[in-house]
Amino acid sequence: MIFPREEADIGAVLALANKHGVPVTTRGRGTTLMGSAAPVHGGWVIDMLGLNQIAIKEEAGMAHVGAGAKVADIQRAAEAKGWFYPPDPSSREYCTIGGNIACNAGGMHGGKYGVTRDFVVALRGFLPTGEYVEWGTATKKFSAGFNMRDLWIGSEGMLGVVTGAVLKLIPQPAARWTLLTSFRDETRALQAALGLFRSRVQPAICEFLDRESVLCAERATKQTVFAGQAGRPVILLELAGSKPEVREQSKAVLAWAAANATAHRVARNRDEAEQLWAVRRKCSGAMFELGDAKLNEDIVIPMRSYVKFARFLVRLKRESGLHVPTFGHLADGNLHVNIMYHRADKAESRAAEKAVQLLMETVVSLGGAISGEHGIGLAKTPFLRLQHSPAQVRAMQAVKRALDPRGILNPGKMFEVFHVWKHEKLIVHLPWDHK
Numbered sequence: 001m002i003f004p005r006e007e008a009d010i011g012a013v014l015a016l017a018n019k020h021g022v023p024v025t026t027r028g029r030g031t032t033l034m035g036s037a038a039p040v041h042g043g044w045v046i047d048m049l050g051l052n053q054i055a056i057k058e059e060a061g062m063a064h065v066g067a068g069a070k071v072a073d074i075q076r077a078a079e080a081k082g083w084f085y086p087p088d089p090s091s092r093e094y095c096t097i098g099g100n101i102a103c104n105a106g107g108m109h110g111g112k113y114g115v116t117r118d119f120v121v122a123l124r125g126f127l128p129t130g131e132y133v134e135w136g137t138a139t140k141k142f143s144a145g146f147n148m149r150d151l152w153i154g155s156e157g158m159l160g161v162v163t164g165a166v167l168k169l170i171p172q173p174a175a176r177w178t179l180l181t182s183f184r185d186e187t188r189a190l191q192a193a194l195g196l197f198r199s200r201v202q203p204a205i206c207e208f209l210d211r212e213s214v215l216c217a218e219r220a221t222k223q224t225v226f227a228g229q230a231g232r233p234v235i236l237l238e239l240a241g242s243k244p245e246v247r248e249q250s251k252a253v254l255a256w257a258a259a260n261a262t263a264h265r266v267a268r269n270r271d272e273a274e275q276l277w278a279v280r281r282k283c284s285g286a287m288f289e290l291g292d293a294k295l296n297e298d299i300v301i302p303m304r305s306y307v308k309f310a311r312f313l314v315r316l317k318r319e320s321g322l323h324v325p326t327f328g329h330l331a332d333g334n335l336h337v338n339i340m341y342h343r344a345d346k347a348e349s350r351a352a353e354k355a356v357q358l359l360m361e362t363v364v365s366l367g368g369a370i371s372g373e374h375g376i377g378l379a380k381t382p383f384l385r386l387q388h389s390p391a392q393v394r395a396m397q398a399v400k401r402a403l404d405p406r407g408i409l410n411p412g413k414m415f416e417v418f419h420v421w422k423h424e425k426l427i428v429h430l431p432w433d434h435k
């Protein structure tokens with residue numbers, strides 16, 4: 001493990017590794033859910049946590065940050081100056097901005113504001129060869145040459161090491177308004193959400209929890225999410241913006257709730273809103289009562305296919321016999337489908353393996369994406385070729401070879417390794433196993 005004290009140390013490490021063909025893996029906080037930061041080929045691991053400086057440039061509305069800065073610290077530093085950095089992964093109290101850039105992380109605010117990619121103005125760091133590069137400048141416009149900045153974003157630490165970034169900030173919304181709604185079933189909830197989006201209302205957050213997720217949260221918090229609506233799917237909405245804008249939109253949302261939901265409740269103050277959000281935050285951890293293993297799939301579904309997908313989930317649960325609590329961000333189609341099983345139960349493990357395969361095939365056939373924010377890493381390598389044609393995979397491999405000719409940076413990820421599950425165990429097949 002290498003703990004660089006200065007950015008230049010990283011260039012020296014990479015130059016040496018490149019010369020001797022040593023694998024190097026960059027590590028932020030290690031919260032990736034896809035195994036992306038696991039050094040599967042051994043070698044050196046660069047820990048980025050020491051490069052954690054944060055400077056808010058008030059006149060430009062930008063944050064200059066080191067790659068190891070914690071995302072929640074960046075948000076707090078921005079807020080202290082009246083600015084807002086919207087990308088908000090649930091792991092923001094732990095994960096680094098470098099990890100967020102490498103995975104193009106998202107969160108609940110994605111539908112209205114966008115994801116990490118939409119807030120990166122410029123990057124700096126080192127190529128796998130150890131050469132220093134800057135992609136973009138701290139200016140609002142930049143159109144000089146290939147957009148290598150966006151190539152690095154989402155490249156999962158395989159094309160370079162990000163040492164610092166310039167992030168765009170937006171003004172803090174002056175008002176927020178939170179509403180909880182419940183629905184008779186999942187299909188009705190998703191149909192209702194489509195109606196809301198058609199009416200041009202743009203919630204800052206629009207979170208869906210299916211019946212199973214609600215039950216998990218209720219058991220974990222020992223309180224009903226919605227008195228009289230126990231175990232019903234819910235949609236939690238937050239409007240944010242100027243006071244007149246929020247007032248206007250809240251009228252439309254209340255009319256929508258009265259027409260579509262079985263019940264709705266407005267949070268009267270920030271404390272009440274916080275109680276409602278606590279339910280959403282608790283549901284993911286609470287799912288472990290349904291099994292000691294969780295396959296958390298962060299798929300994306302086009303809005304036109306929401307209802308078809310809701311029906312597919314009913315079928316998936318019935319045919320697999322597994323609990324599949326599902327929640328997610330309706331304003332951008334990014335749903336977290338959690339396939340729960342018990343590791344020691346061979347039949348359940350096999351059913352989970354089959355369920356993931358079927359899920360991924362269905363997502364792609366509906367025109368969706370196999371990942372909206374977690375990336376491919378190790379865990380999703382078997383499905384990359386469902387999403388991408390051979391020509392697309394070859395193009396990505398050609399980029400990797402051009403920037404990392406010796407293949408030292410984060411080897412064994414994305415398309416380089418094929419792995420399969422054998423029931424509860426992950427078996428990794430290196431490319432040469434197939435020759």
Ligand SMILES: Cc1cc2nc3c(=O)[nH]c(=O)nc-3n(C[C@H](O)[C@H](O)[C@H](O)COP(=O)(O)OP(=O)(O)OC[C@H]3O[C@@H](n4cnc5c(N)ncnc54)[C@H](O)[C@@H]3O)c2cc1C
Pocket residue numbers: 025026027028029030031032033036037048067068088089090091094095096097098099100101102103104105106107108156157158160161162163373374410
């Ligand atoms: C409880 C929990 C909730 C989560 N919620 C969300 C969520 O809501 N939204 C979401 O998007 N993700 C979520 N995640 C996933 C994870 O937090 C994100 O993928 C995050 O971006 C990873 O950041 P990290 O600092 O931990 O990076 P790591 O896990 O250390 O690394 C992730 C990848 O980034 C690369 N990398 C790290 N730093 C750099 C760098 N400086 N330069 C180049 N490459 C680098 C690594 O090599 C690796 O490939 C969640 C994870 C957990 C455990």
